[in-house]
Amino acid sequence: MNILANIISLTIVFAVPLMLVALGGMYSEHSGVINLALEGIMVIGALCACFTLQAFDRNGMGKVHPQLCMLIAIIVAAVTGTLFSLLLAFAAINLKADQTIGGTALNTFAPAFAVVVTWAVQGQGLTTIQIPSWIRITQESFGLEQGKGFWDMLIFKYFYLTTPIAIVLFFAAWILMYKTKFGLRLRACGEHPQAADSVGINVYRMRYAGVLISGCLGGIGGIAYTIAVGSGFSSSVGGYGFLALAVMIFGNWKPVQILGSAVFFALFKVIAAYNSSIPFLPKFEGMKDQSSLYQMLPYIVTMIVLIFTSKHSQAPKAEGIPYDKGSR
């Protein structure tokens, strides 16, 4: 039973960054901007949050108020992610640049910047920022006793502040997208910006909002990923930004389905990492490196799904096309 608890809790902790970043991508694409830079935004968010955590660890505040410090680190990640996404927003919206190329530029920039800065701050060769251990929420945080039962494993083995925050942000996303004026206007800008403009919606402003929200969520996703991996931050988020794009497409650009596909993708990641210790998986006799097989599967499944859904794709119609007031 403990292994089941382990798998479930690991799946949750890996689904959190995937869902957050995919939701971020969803905001951006519904506003009409393809955010290919999510990977880079995650890296920048994680970098700044990790430096924040490290600083709290050094001055001793971290051990006294662990969750407060964690919250500050998450806010730092959100803010830096938002600031970084401004670069994409400016290029894509004001300068009407090619969005995929702009995103590629940010993706090239972020990991390089992270390595160079980490190198400069920590000294040569030290490219991994260690994460302090006090950030985990334990039974003690609630005044409970430390146990080794099923529920203890399930809830507390990998319990971080990012998980409840992700849950809140998920409900916020659903309400914002479908129950508010803002959501309706945002989606209008991604479907038919000219029509939106004609009824008085400021398309540029809505697109800025979409990209900046995606930057905010991407930044939080970055620190959530780093925590989930647990071995410190070494200037990379392992392609999770791109995987989140797949999650978003697989989730049909809708919050609830994105949650489902995030869990699905995370489960495959967990199986890939722990396939040898999971008893009920098929064992391919004589095959080495089965983790690669399981890592590959979500991408293949996404492609197959794309083939079948492309005719009725829910993708925003105007995504990727710069909005030009003058064009018809």
Added chain:
Amino acid sequence: MKVKKPLAENQMFISVLASVISIIAGLLFGSVLLFILNPSKAGIGMGAMLTTGFSSLDQFGKVLYQSAPLMLCGLSVGFAFKTGMFNIGATGQYTIGAFCALYGAIALQLPWWVCLLLSLIGGAVWGIFPGLFKALFNVNEVITSIMFNWIGMYLVNLLLANMPVMLASAWGASNSDRTAALAQANPGAVIPKGGLDKLFGNSSWINISVFVAIIVAIICWFILEKTTFGYELKACGYNKEASRYAGISANRNIVFSMIIAGALSGLGGGLYYLAGTIQYVLEKKTLAMGFNGIPVALLANSNPIGTIFSSLFISYIQVGGSAMQPNFSSESTDIIIAVIIYLAAFALLMKGVITGLLKKSMKNKDDKEAKA
């Protein structure tokens, strides 16, 4: 008599000027960043980046060697651009190409030129997917390419792990995380040096790959500029609907252009790993070489001949970047490359500004002449 076109209307000149401006902006940004991080070492660092490539024949040999795969990845991205496709999947095609070349070299014991053909075919096969998915199902090629980058990388890892003969451990070395060194496994698969090593002071890097790449670049230029097929490809890139109206099958051209783009990247992988100096290491991240084809193509404005020069430049600062250690990380060059890509994203705007400025200055000149 041929009338000389005014500078402001010379597209080639404006493109080159825009690229030079991007490069200068990238270098400036990089210098400022290094200065902020470590003022005392910034000068040494930038100096290392900008001079190492010419500092010795050995290093210059390395510049030429690395420029070959970069050139092919750049050609690949550029070729797809011409048909209106963004081939962000060059790294996947490159990985598959590298695998096919190494498979031919180590497992099948084939000579180098057959291995290069295999890499070409492998890359082409990987390029079919984004093209077909776009043509048949209208799936965005960027998404397909990204998915197939990861599928390709994991597939190659999976295949290599299950082919013990491919790994270095089967050929007298102790490590099983990389492919066998070609010097032991099959010296006949190493791309010949063609006497260039003597010219370059026994540089271990140099071989004929850069010339192969230049020949391929010229072929690409020929296809795009001098054949009907190339004209149709470009027509699709300019305006898909109009070309369809003119009787050009857009879908067919999309698939063909992606196959060619894939083949180019694949050949790049073959050229890089058949040099005998590098072994393929099983990693959990996609290879950077394919992504670096993007700035190469952007700097060259997708022009195959321009790609020769832009790949030499990117290779030059990359070789310089590794000499910046231990003061700075070699990734500093990637920051400069990122700025170049970012500026290229709004190249049209920049070109508009340059044209405007040139026209203005010329008008001023004309006015002055008129007054005089």
